[in-house]
Amino acid sequence: MTEPDPGPVLLGIRHHGPGSARMVKRALEAVRPALVLIEGPPEADALLDHVHALTPPVAILLHDETEPENAAFWPFAEFSPEWQALRYAAETGATARFFDLPAAASIGDDGPSGTVDPIGLLAEAAGFDDPERWWEDVVEHSASDPLDLANAIAEAMVAVREEFEDQVGERTLRREAFMRQTIRKARKETDGPIVVVCGAWHVPALLTTPTVASDTALLKGLRRRRISGTWVPWSHGQLAAESGYGAGVDSPGWYAHLWQHREDVVPRWFAKAAAVLREEDLPASTASAVEAVRLAETLAALRERPSAGLSEVNEAALAVLCGGEEIHLQLVHRKLVVGERLGEVGEAVPRSPLAADLQRLQRKLRLPADVQPKQLKLDLRKDTDRERSKLLQRLEVLGVPWGRPDRSNSLGTFAEVWQLRWDPVFAVSVAVAARHGTTVHTAAENVLVQSAKDAKRVADAAATLTRSVGCELPKAVAEARGALDRCAAMATDALELLAALPDLARTVRYGSVRGTDPELLRVALHGLLTRGAVGLPLACRGVDDETAENALATVDGAHEATRLAADDDHQQTWWRALHALVEAEAHGLPTGRATRLLWEAGELTSDDVAARLHRNVATAFVAGFLRGSATLLAADPRLFGLIDEWLSGLRGEAFDDALPLLRRAITDFTPAERRLLGERVVAGETPTPAAGDEWDPDIAQRLAAHVRGLMAGVSRPSDPVIPEA
Numbered sequence: 001m002t003e004p005d006p007g008p009v010l011l012g013i014r015h016h017g018p019g020s021a022r023m024v025k026r027a028l029e030a031v032r033p034a035l036v037l038i039e040g041p042p043e044a045d046a047l048l049d050h051v052h053a054l055t056p057p058v059a060i061l062l063h064d065e066t067e068p069e070n071a072a073f074w075p076f077a078e079f080s081p082e083w084q085a086l087r088y089a090a091e092t093g094a095t096a097r098f099f100d101l102p103a104a105a106s107i108g109d110d111g112p113s114g115t116v117d118p119i120g121l122l123a124e125a126a127g128f129d130d131p132e133r134w135w136e137d138v139v140e141h142s143a144s145d146p147l148d149l150a151n152a153i154a155e156a157m158v159a160v161r162e163e164f165e166d167q168v169g170e171r172t173l174r175r176e177a178f179m180r181q182t183i184r185k186a187r188k189e190t191d192g193p194i195v196v197v198c199g200a201w202h203v204p205a206l207l208t209t210p211t212v213a214s215d216t217a218l219l220k221g222l223r224r225r226r227i228s229g230t231w232v233p234w235s236h237g238q239l240a241a242e243s244g245y246g247a248g249v250d251s252p253g254w255y256a257h258l259w260q261h262r263e264d265v266v267p268r269w270f271a272k273a274a275a276v277l278r279e280e281d282l283p284a285s286t287a288s289a290v291e292a293v294r295l296a297e298t299l300a301a302l303r304e305r306p307s308a309g310l311s312e313v314n315e316a317a318l319a320v321l322c323g324g325e326e327i328h329l330q331l332v333h334r335k336l337v338v339g340e341r342l343g344e345v346g347e348a349v350p351r352s353p354l355a356a357d358l359q360r361l362q363r364k365l366r367l368p369a370d371v372q373p374k375q376l377k378l379d380l381r382k383d384t385d386r387e388r389s390k391l392l393q394r395l396e397v398l399g400v401p402w403g404r405p406d407r408s409n410s411l412g413t414f415a416e417v418w419q420l421r422w423d424p425v426f427a428v429s430v431a432v433a434a435r436h437g438t439t440v441h442t443a444a445e446n447v448l449v450q451s452a453k454d455a456k457r458v459a460d461a462a463a464t465l466t467r468s469v470g471c472e473l474p475k476a477v478a479e480a481r482g483a484l485d486r487c488a489a490m491a492t493d494a495l496e497l498l499a500a501l502p503d504l505a506r507t508v509r510y511g512s513v514r515g516t517d518p519e520l521l522r523v524a525l526h527g528l529l530t531r532g533a534v535g536l537p538l539a540c541r542g543v544d545d546e547t548a549e550n551a552l553a554t555v556d557g558a559h560e561a562t563r564l565a566a567d568d569d570h571q572q573t574w575w576r577a578l579h580a581l582v583e584a585e586a587h588g589l590p591t592g593r594a595t596r597l598l599w600e601a602g603e604l605t606s607d608d609v610a611a612r613l614h615r616n617v618a619t620a621f622v623a624g625f626l627r628g629s630a631t632l633l634a635a636d637p638r639l640f641g642l643i644d645e646w647l648s649g650l651r652g653e654a655f656d657d658a659l660p661l662l663r664r665a666i667t668d669f670t671p672a673e674r675r676l677l678g679e680r681v682v683a684g685e686t687p688t689p690a691a692g693d694e695w696d697p698d699i700a701q702r703l704a705a706h707v708r709g710l711m712a713g714v715s716r717p718s719d720p721v722i723p724e725a
Contacts, residue, residue: 008037008183009193010207011081011146012153012200014119016239016249018079018259019139024197027146028088034192037182038085039199040074040098041106043227048097051090053346054231056083057239057252061427062103062229068432070108073425075234077252079259085197099182099196101175103229105222116167118160118201136309154203161204174222176205177215184212231349232427235371236339253339254310266308267293269336273317276335282328284321292320310337342371342424353438355430361391361440369402369422376403376418380514389416393470394444398433400426441473448476452483458528461487462500465521466507469514477516484524494535495551497528498558504528505561526570529562533577540586545620548587552624555581555590559597575603582612592624606642 009031013020028036044060056078063071076083089096100106123134142149161168179202186194196206236252249255254269261268270289277284296316300308308316314329314337322328351359362369365388367376378385392403403418437443448468455461461483468476484500491497504525508518540551555578562574578594582604595612598604613622626643 008187009033009147009150009195010154010203011150011195011197012157012203013081013197014135014139015082015199016077016080016252016255017135017139018255019136019142020081021079021084021259023139023142023146023149024081025084025088027150028085028195030146031193031195032092033094033195035186035190035194036085036089036094036096037099037186037194037196037198038082038096039100039179039197039202040082041100041103041227042098042182043103044074044098044229047229047231047349048086048089050231050346050349051086053348055344056080057234057236057341058231058343058345059234059238059424059427060229061232061431062107062227063428063431064104064107065226065228068435069428071428071431072103072107073232073234073428075239077234077236077239077249077256079252079255082197085195095190097182097186099179099186100198101178102222103227104225105174107225107227115169116160116164116201118157121160121164122156137306153200154207157200158204158207161201172202173205174218176202177210177218179206180210181212181215181219228352230351230355230427231345232424233343233345233369234424235342237371238424240338251310251337253336253341254313256339256341257336266296266313269313270296270317270321272336273321273332276332277321277328280331282331283323288320292316295320340372342369352431352434354434354440354443355427357439358395358430365391367391367420370420371422371424374420375406376420378416378418380414380416389418389470390472391440392418392420393467394440394473397444397447397467397471398429398436398440400429400433402426444471445473445476448473449479452476452479455480455483455487458484458487458491458496458500459503462503462507465524466503469507469516469521472514472516474516481520481524488524488528488531491531494532494539495554497532498536499554500528501525501532501561502557505565508565522565522567525561525565526567529558529566529570530573532558533573536577537580537584537586540581540590541584543587545587545589548589548620551587551590552593552627555593555597556628575601579603588620588622589624589627592621593627595621596625606638609642 009027011024011027013024040060041062043062047060056076059073059075061071061073063069076086086096088094119135126134126138128134128137139149139153144152179198183194183196183206198206236256239249239252257269257272258265267289270292273292274284274286274289293316296308296312299312299315300306303312305312314333317332318324318326318329322332361367365384367388376388378389380386380389395402402422403420406417406419433443433447436446448464448471451464452461452468455464461480465477465480465484468480488497504521507516508521508525536555540548543551559574559578562571566574575598578598581594582591582598584591595604595609599606599609609625613625
């Protein structure tokens with residue numbers, strides 16, 4: 001007599017749960033299935049032959065071949081139940097397949113999938129205020145028979161689904177219809193037991209038997225797209241983010257610890273925590289670790305928990321190991337609770353040609369992809385360092401910002417500093433960039449050439465030229481140089497022309513290092529400078545405050561660019577432009593800045609400046625003259641004396657008008673700069689009263705109160721309006 005078919009064994013799991021992973025592993029060993037169906041996209045079945053070449057955490061990356069930016073990840077950790085199912089199949093020879101809705105239909109689908117939190121509901125019913133803690137107590141620490149535990153989870157989920165069925169979203173219903181269709185097909189084709197590994201919420205839907213016709217109707221109209229994919233390294237940090245399949249897990253490092261150790265879980269954890277603190281030269285003795293273990297276990301007993309969980313461990317670590325210092329606990333959280341593990345993908349795993357070329361360059365240049373931040377100093381006179389710089393700059397062009405240039409400290413023409421940090425999500429960026437070429441060189445070149453062709457503004461063309469020179473791509477340099485000439489010929493705005501000078505000046509300085517003739521670039525800079533200088537005074541007249549702010553910044557940038565890269569004749573052209581701006585009836589911000597630049601260079605005398613300050617006492621000229629001058633004021637006795645003499649010489653209403661404007665002028669000074677300036681004031685010579693003069697405390701107090709009121713902007717109904725100079 002033939003026994004009735006019991007159907008597939010349904011293992012309802014929590015994604016990335018070590019207890020679920022342990023249940024799945026033990027259940028598979030007990031059932032010994034011929035086929036394992038795993039929640040995931042069927043397009044990834046072609047990648048399962050490479051499971052043995054992977055070290056988790058890793059992720060499946062699938063993307064639309066036509067639009068590679070439409071992509072999604074399916075990450076797995078060692079403690080993910082789906083990963084344990086994949087490993088079991090790879091090691092025993094059982095067949096494994098994914099059986100969720102195809103990625104072709106789900107990638108980019110942001111439709112609602114329902115808002116029910118089944119674990120939260122069950123936790124609440126059991127009297128827990130924390131769903132994670134309930135699941136950890138019931139499943140993660142369970143020693144029950146795995147099949148009995150799976151049945152108990154299924155029964156609980158059936159009860160929840162019955163009560164909240166009307167809140168299940170359309171997207172979830174379609175997924176479950178596809179799962180049932182796949183199971184039907186698998187049962188016809190498979191001779192032997194079948195095990196299904198899926199999210200616990202889906203189990204009730206797979207226990208029901210809707211008609212084939214109803215499931216087919218639900219799946220009508222699914223999108224069809226060509227999907228490609230690969231395996232990519234993932235990290236514990238990415239698992240902790242709310243991204244990727246199965247959402248995030250707050251404590252992947254803790255879960256990895258639970259997976260690796262069944263015995264002495266808490267003592268082993270505190271041993272690790274103490275080691276982390278000692279590595280940072282923080283006190284963490286063995287005795288304090290032992291005391292922390294006792295406290296964590298006592299807290300668990302008081303709360304009637306089967307064993308200490310992460311909340312008890314964190315509380316004990318804060319109180320004992322960290323001495324109540326939250327910042328020390330944050331260190332343990334970052335390095336242990338989240339963790340710093342990065343997975344690995346074997347050489348044989350298929351990649352796009354661009355990704356393969358990038359990996360080849362990383363090996364050749366000894367630049368491993370590390371998720372931990374790292375500073376890299378490069379000497380461009382050395383071939384390897386120059387090649388590293390080219391790679392980082394080309395990747396930046398391709399939208400893969402693995403390295404970010406650090407320009408906070410200038411190390412000279414031949415040196416660069418980069419801050420490196422590989423984000424596993426860059427795998428998507430590489431997939432998207434693959435449309436531009438099969439190598440990093442050709443892809444970056446194609447992007448820059450197209451950028452040059454698309455440039456409409458001088459600044460855009462200059463920026464493209466700078467990037468092309470940095471990437472050392474001659475074809476792109478030539479295209480960008482032509483774009484600069486084209487845009488400059490059409491430009492009529494002097495500020496637009498001058499705004500391109502800083503980028504171009506840096507390119508001139510670095511051109512010889514990058515294999516580009518600097519004189520070719522200097523000619524372009526001189527052309528922009530000449531045309532922009534002529535139109536500068538007019539461009540600063542009759543403008544609003546926002547445009548004036550832009551003009552001030554443009555004058556600063558053009559001045560520095562001229563100083564660095566222009567020849568003597570064109571530097572004189574710039575001085576003439578600043579003189580013309582000072583004499584023009586232009587907005588006070590750029591006029592004030594031009595006045596200070598001329599005075600610093602000896603082109604204007606202190607008497608000239610003092611006269612202009614007195615003439616423009618209630619205008620934006622003061623702000624333009626002083627903006628960004630904190631360090632100079634403190635260090636240069638000439639400027640300090642000039643401002644002190646001007647301010648001390650003001651009388652009556654002129655002083656009242658000037659003080660709020662002076663306050664506005666120094667609002668961008670940092671606290672450190674203000675302190676430095678205050679020390680300069682204190683250290684300066686203070687005139688003493690002449691013989692016979694008497695100090696009147698009452699007058700002094702009233703004067704101090706008046707000044708405080710002016711500085712606070714409350715001595716008058718409103719601050720004075722800043723007219724143009």
